[in-house]
Amino acid sequence: MAGMSALRTEHEAAVETALAALDLDTKVSLLSGQDMWSLPAVPAIGLASIVMSDGPIGVRGTQWSAADPSIALPSPTALAATWDPELARRAGRLLGQEARRKGVHVLLAPTVNLHRSPLGGRHFEAYSEDPLLTGAIGAGYVRGVQEHSVATTVKHFVANDAETERFTVDNVVSEKALRELYLAPFETIVAAGAWGVMAAYNKVNGVTMTEHAPLQRDVLKGEWGFDGFIVSDWTAARDTVATVTGGLDVAMPGVGSPWGRRLADAVRSGAVDPELVDDQVRRVLRLAARVGALDGVPPAVPVADRPAPIDGDALARELATRSFVLAANPRGLLPLDPGTGTVALIGALARDARILGGGSAHVFPHHVVSPLDGLIAAGLRVEYAIGADPRTKLAAASGPQWTGLTATFRDHSGAVLHRTPLGSGMGLWMELPPGVTRDQLATVEITGRLTPAASGQHELGIRGVGRFTLTAGGQTVFDDTMLPDSNDPGAAFLAPPDERFPIELAAGLPVDVTLRQQVMLPEGFALIALTLGFGEPVASADALLEEAVRTAASADVAIIVVGTTEQVESEGFDRTCLALPGRQDELVTRVAAVNPNTVVVVNAGSPVELPWADDVAAVLLTWFPGQEAGHALADVLTGAAEPGGRLPTTWPVREQDCPVLATAPTDGVLAYAEDTRIGYRAWDGAGAAPRWWFGHGLGYTAWAYEQLAVDGREAVVTVRNTGARPGRETVQVYVDGRLAGFASVTAEPGHTVTARVPLPERAFQVWQDGWQATPGPHRVTAAPSYFHHPLTTTHP
Numbered sequence: 001m002a003g004m005s006a007l008r009t010e011h012e013a014a015v016e017t018a019l020a021a022l023d024l025d026t027k028v029s030l031l032s033g034q035d036m037w038s039l040p041a042v043p044a045i046g047l048a049s050i051v052m053s054d055g056p057i058g059v060r061g062t063q064w065s066a067a068d069p070s071i072a073l074p075s076p077t078a079l080a081a082t083w084d085p086e087l088a089r090r091a092g093r094l095l096g097q098e099a100r101r102k103g104v105h106v107l108l109a110p111t112v113n114l115h116r117s118p119l120g121g122r123h124f125e126a127y128s129e130d131p132l133l134t135g136a137i138g139a140g141y142v143r144g145v146q147e148h149s150v151a152t153t154v155k156h157f158v159a160n161d162a163e164t165e166r167f168t169v170d171n172v173v174s175e176k177a178l179r180e181l182y183l184a185p186f187e188t189i190v191a192a193g194a195w196g197v198m199a200a201y202n203k204v205n206g207v208t209m210t211e212h213a214p215l216q217r218d219v220l221k222g223e224w225g226f227d228g229f230i231v232s233d234w235t236a237a238r239d240t241v242a243t244v245t246g247g248l249d250v251a252m253p254g255v256g257s258p259w260g261r262r263l264a265d266a267v268r269s270g271a272v273d274p275e276l277v278d279d280q281v282r283r284v285l286r287l288a289a290r291v292g293a294l295d296g297v298p299p300a301v302p303v304a305d306r307p308a309p310i311d312g313d314a315l316a317r318e319l320a321t322r323s324f325v326l327a328a329n330p331r332g333l334l335p336l337d338p339g340t341g342t343v344a345l346i347g348a349l350a351r352d353a354r355i356l357g358g359g360s361a362h363v364f365p366h367h368v369v370s371p372l373d374g375l376i377a378a379g380l381r382v383e384y385a386i387g388a389d390p391r392t393k394l395a396a397a398s399g400p401q402w403t404g405l406t407a408t409f410r411d412h413s414g415a416v417l418h419r420t421p422l423g424s425g426m427g428l429w430m431e432l433p434p435g436v437t438r439d440q441l442a443t444v445e446i447t448g449r450l451t452p453a454a455s456g457q458h459e460l461g462i463r464g465v466g467r468f469t470l471t472a473g474g475q476t477v478f479d480d481t482m483l484p485d486s487n488d489p490g491a492a493f494l495a496p497p498d499e500r501f502p503i504e505l506a507a508g509l510p511v512d513v514t515l516r517q518q519v520m521l522p523e524g525f526a527l528i529a530l531t532l533g534f535g536e537p538v539a540s541a542d543a544l545l546e547e548a549v550r551t552a553a554s555a556d557v558a559i560i561v562v563g564t565t566e567q568v569e570s571e572g573f574d575r576t577c578l579a580l581p582g583r584q585d586e587l588v589t590r591v592a593a594v595n596p597n598t599v600v601v602v603n604a605g606s607p608v609e610l611p612w613a614d615d616v617a618a619v620l621l622t623w624f625p626g627q628e629a630g631h632a633l634a635d636v637l638t639g640a641a642e643p644g645g646r647l648p649t650t651w652p653v654r655e656q657d658c659p660v661l662a663t664a665p666t667d668g669v670l671a672y673a674e675d676t677r678i679g680y681r682a683w684d685g686a687g688a689a690p691r692w693w694f695g696h697g698l699g700y701t702a703w704a705y706e707q708l709a710v711d712g713r714e715a716v717v718t719v720r721n722t723g724a725r726p727g728r729e730t731v732q733v734y735v736d737g738r739l740a741g742f743a744s745v746t747a748e749p750g751h752t753v754t755a756r757v758p759l760p761e762r763a764f765q766v767w768q769d770g771w772q773a774t775p776g777p778h779r780v781t782a783a784p785s786y787f788h789h790p791l792t793t794t795h796p
């Protein structure tokens, strides 16, 4: 501790020295991006350029392309489903390691907004409906990342719980709901030592968050003593003076920043107090000192003290198995008997795994293990059938039929500026590659040779906005402009339009395919996005269903992977419904009718309706499982690992039963009329029961809750493993119907184990013009989920 406070003193001294050496113009230059992802260097004071990158399940790096792959961990909902802050910390350590590998100083994560409505487009990217669980997972994650002296930005401060009209929506929230719910995870994570916070796009109670003095300046920096920096969400800072007085420190990216010379002028004219700018610069310099970007002072964590290297593939697999929630297994079909014969594996997503959600959270992993790959690798006898394909857009060209997929950047004369191999037909760049300048660049093309496996009608596709030419075998298939579907500038990028073209091809006869885009770079951004799509000849939807039913009927076990698509769960828009897209429900119903041993694997980042859930042998929720999806699935299905997840959010039976659903503002205003009643707080006492309660999840053994005592501020819970296998149990403790703490324990069959769960003071408080103790006696329960109360006691 002495060492840490000495280092802090050293940092503060270095910050003051550096600050004193800067003139006003240099100071303000440090407060806006020099480009999309970094702050400028000031060599005169030994300040290096600070680089930022998303977040949260991988570290993208400043390029956003397959040429620069990243480890892809399971979705944030999955991380929360582990209910294990230590595991979150290891995830953070891995991401800190990845950030260091990619030259990133600031990770734009974690997302700790709450699951208010399951329609929220970024629900998969947030942790939970519960603020305590969110805070605990987020704090573990932040600690882990920062152990590499890499900063985090806890986001999006605050009440950014949906996407509709996200740049302007005014979320009207009571002080009580803010304090008890939406601010609570930020408070916990700031107390755990986060070095950064990201201000949200939205307004809260009439004031846009980047200008919100009461919340940013008074609560975050004042009351909570936050000494880090607040960065705007990208393009969220709009006003020169109100953002500074509102407490914002850094405006990103550079383009569109309301600061720079305008801020210097505002100081010179007296409209902005120079002390405010000094405070902003201090925070940037403190950040630089912490991450090792300020010469002359050691970073907060010197290289020698950083965590040992982590094997990212192994951690991604472990995390996935620990996150899978076995929601139903009434006959104990899982784990599969080692003598299981053929397994019918069904579903488009079983072969083309959906491993992550859409938007800024997207990264390009080095490899993806699909369920099909994973089950085969585990030695299962698999017969595969598509059954139903929920995707309405063509997948990017990839797989063994494609060779030589390449991106080529050319100038106006057609000369090559840069060429790079691609892992798939998806091309995405957020920085111009080496050797390419804005002025020279005229076109980008994706080329590849397609050697069809079968004869028949294939499809080629284009996804993107702008002027495209698509040729196949020398013939022009498309030569026109594709326009965005909406006016939202983000949507053109996050949900671009898509065109598909039928093309007759013969098996074994190669064709060269080229998709060329005329590049029109937006002012100040280097954003290039184009995808060459590909679809093999497929039977009709009816024939696919029939084939799957036939395959399932003759197999010992049928495993169906159902899920959502990138048009359903993504940043930039909310979901329109909770139903599984396409004919997946029909697929499950028909397969279950012919095979009683039907296991459904739900590959979705957030809740979906499962109308057939009571008619199948098992339901396993796997979230977006990250790059090792298939290996983790095989581990859990075969019993090599126990599914360790517990629901971080309550799952409805039907969408219309959800106590809080709507995410669309009315005249720009979204009223949080339910106040503090979200998640289980709202389901308890609602008209309809949910399908599965918050905290629910089965393992491969059984537990008896034997004893509960409250000893001071600690609940002591004894549980016994009454099943036949060693197992892990997540013991949850609720005080007056709110989650107050939890702990994971493991035990061998027949053994008892004691969980000691600290109960924070806040569990006995509510917000009423300040934190007030609630009168006792308090009802304390120890439980395997919100709704089951095997042990209850009272506490004075």
Ligand code: BGC
Pocket (backbone or CB within 6 Å): 054, 055, 108, 155, 233, 234, 360
């Ligand atoms: C997202 C942030 C993200 C930022 C940078 C924004 O659109 O809301 O979560 O960190 O972009 O990519």
